[in-house]
Amino acid sequence: MDVRQFFHQRHEQIVSTWFDTVYRDLSIRYHNEPAEDLKHRMNAAALAFRRVIVSDDWTDLKAFITMIARQRFKEGYKVSEVQKAFEFYRETLIPLVFSEIDPGERKPLLMKLHTCMVYAITQFSEYFQSIHDRFMRDHTKILEKEIEIRTHELSESRKKYMTLVENINEGFLVLIEGRIVFANRSFAEMHGYDHEAVLQTDYLNFVADDHKEKIRQAYELCLKPGVAPARIEYRRLCKNGEQLPTEIMANQNVFEGRMANIGICRDISERIELEKKNREMEKLKALSLQAASIAHDVRNPLSTVRMNLQLFLLMELPPERLRLVEASLTEVNQIEKSLQEMMNIRFPLRLSYRSVNIRTLLDLCLKSMHRRITQNQVSVLLRISRRIETINADPHRLEQALLNLLFNAVEAQPSGGKLTIIVRRLKQHSKEWVEILVADQGPGLPKEMLPYLFDPMFSQKAMGTGLGLHNVKKIIEAHGGSVRAAINRRSGMNFYLCLPVEEDKDHASAHH
Numbered sequence: 001m002d003v004r005q006f007f008h009q010r011h012e013q014i015v016s017t018w019f020d021t022v023y024r025d026l027s028i029r030y031h032n033e034p035a036e037d038l039k040h041r042m043n044a045a046a047l048a049f050r051r052v053i054v055s056d057d058w059t060d061l062k063a064f065i066t067m068i069a070r071q072r073f074k075e076g077y078k079v080s081e082v083q084k085a086f087e088f089y090r091e092t093l094i095p096l097v098f099s100e101i102d103p104g105e106r107k108p109l110l111m112k113l114h115t116c117m118v119y120a121i122t123q124f125s126e127y128f129q130s131i132h133d134r135f136m137r138d139h140t141k142i143l144e145k146e147i148e149i150r151t152h153e154l155s156e157s158r159k160k161y162m163t164l165v166e167n168i169n170e171g172f173l174v175l176i177e178g179r180i181v182f183a184n185r186s187f188a189e190m191h192g193y194d195h196e197a198v199l200q201t202d203y204l205n206f207v208a209d210d211h212k213e214k215i216r217q218a219y220e221l222c223l224k225p226g227v228a229p230a231r232i233e234y235r236r237l238c239k240n241g242e243q244l245p246t247e248i249m250a251n252q253n254v255f256e257g258r259m260a261n262i263g264i265c266r267d268i269s270e271r272i273e274l275e276k277k278n279r280e281m282e283k284l285k286a287l288s289l290q291a292a293s294i295a296h297d298v299r300n301p302l303s304t305v306r307m308n309l310q311l312f313l314l315m316e317l318p319p320e321r322l323r324l325v326e327a328s329l330t331e332v333n334q335i336e337k338s339l340q341e342m343m344n345i346r347f348p349l350r351l352s353y354r355s356v357n358i359r360t361l362l363d364l365c366l367k368s369m370h371r372r373i374t375q376n377q378v379s380v381l382l383r384i385s386r387r388i389e390t391i392n393a394d395p396h397r398l399e400q401a402l403l404n405l406l407f408n409a410v411e412a413q414p415s416g417g418k419l420t421i422i423v424r425r426l427k428q429h430s431k432e433w434v435e436i437l438v439a440d441q442g443p444g445l446p447k448e449m450l451p452y453l454f455d456p457m458f459s460q461k462a463m464g465t466g467l468g469l470h471n472v473k474k475i476i477e478a479h480g481g482s483v484r485a486a487i488n489r490r491s492g493m494n495f496y497l498c499l500p501v502e503e504d505k506d507h508a509s510a511h512h
Helices: 005-027 028-032 035-055 059-075 081-099 104-166 185-191 207-220 269-314 319-343 358-368 371-376 393-413 449-454 470-478 505-511
Strands: 171-176 177-185 230-237 244-254 258-267 355-356 376-386 391-392 419-430 433-438 482-487 493-500
Touching: 005 028, 005 035, 005 433, 028 081, 035 081, 035 104, 059 081, 059 104, 059 269, 059 376, 081 104, 081 470, 185 258, 207 230, 207 244, 244 269, 355 358, 355 393, 355 482, 358 371, 358 376, 358 393, 358 419, 371 493, 371 505, 391 393, 393 419, 393 433, 393 493, 449 482, 470 482, 470 493
Parallel strands: 376 419
Antiparallel strands: 171 177, 171 258, 230 244, 244 258, 355 391, 419 433, 433 493, 482 493
């Protein structure tokens, strides 16, 4: 059989055998392709190969290679899969050639078949690669454009984000491996540092020593996946050594491509102070109700005692006994006054300002304390600056505050000691102030109790009410001043009362 007859008669057999081999053995992609579509393409390929071998016409084969390369690239085929399909055509054809083609025509046919296969595989590979390269170039350009757009968007977003972060009042920071890689200016300012000084430093440098372990544990917990944002209260450490109550809310997130801890911290001094005042008000409310109950039971007996003492005053008594009666009557009046003040302790003070001579007021207080000072064998050192004469204050309330401090100082030295009172003039924040120091040589106070010293109901005395120092603080602050306590380096306590020389009109109006 000659070549032309062979291809004409065996065309369908060749296509069918080739199809079965490719469909069954080549790849899952070919196997999943609709059979009719695949057979149609293979028939077109077989006709193109036939025209080359029989008529030396390459037109259809070139067109087929161009078409199939585009199609297979679009469908996601590998080059090797299509090359193998071409090889299967040769493997299908060769057995038939040897069995049916005349021996004289076999060699030229096999040579043409080889040339045809080499051409088909080479051209397909080159064209497929050119399509792939063109696609990659186009895709790369698209990606580059998208990256450019996205980068610009991210840059703009970052600028907006950073602007927002810089403008918030809370401190914002980003930690990577415990070090601050970003912080806004509010964070730096709330710690008393320049912005640049906080960057690349260990966050624990800004935490009070006794809170470092708490923050370290919270930080390690935040690094674990799936952990909810943490809200932690601690004391921050400022550049000047001050320790202030702070709250931080931290969460894990990505920052510039790295996992980081992002935190927002805020000063909670006002909130803590407000909570403390609310607790104080609850205590004072309870105390006021208790005092009202006591007053109800005590007032009638006290009235009887006062009337009897007043009757004694009308009698002709020896001077010594008369002084005792007068002193007793004074004490009864003081008890009634104290009861009334306990009932009113939760209400604002009403101040009646006038010019008060500091020396005269202190002399009066020391005179009232003379008996106790003598009994306890306490010596008194009073030193008043010549620059101080008078201040604007409520004399009765100021006397109360001073008597409380003097009484505590004398009671702290039952076996003798020294009571020191020093009055001097200060200038702070463009204002003139008078500072009154009351110091004793008693046993002092444990350092850890200092923060609670002025709290209501806090007392170290067995029979103490815990109201004396609270009243001192309330009176001095009502005058627009301040009070603080310190432990004496040797022994005893120092109390500092600071009062404005001129009446604070805003403060005065709030307490009148």
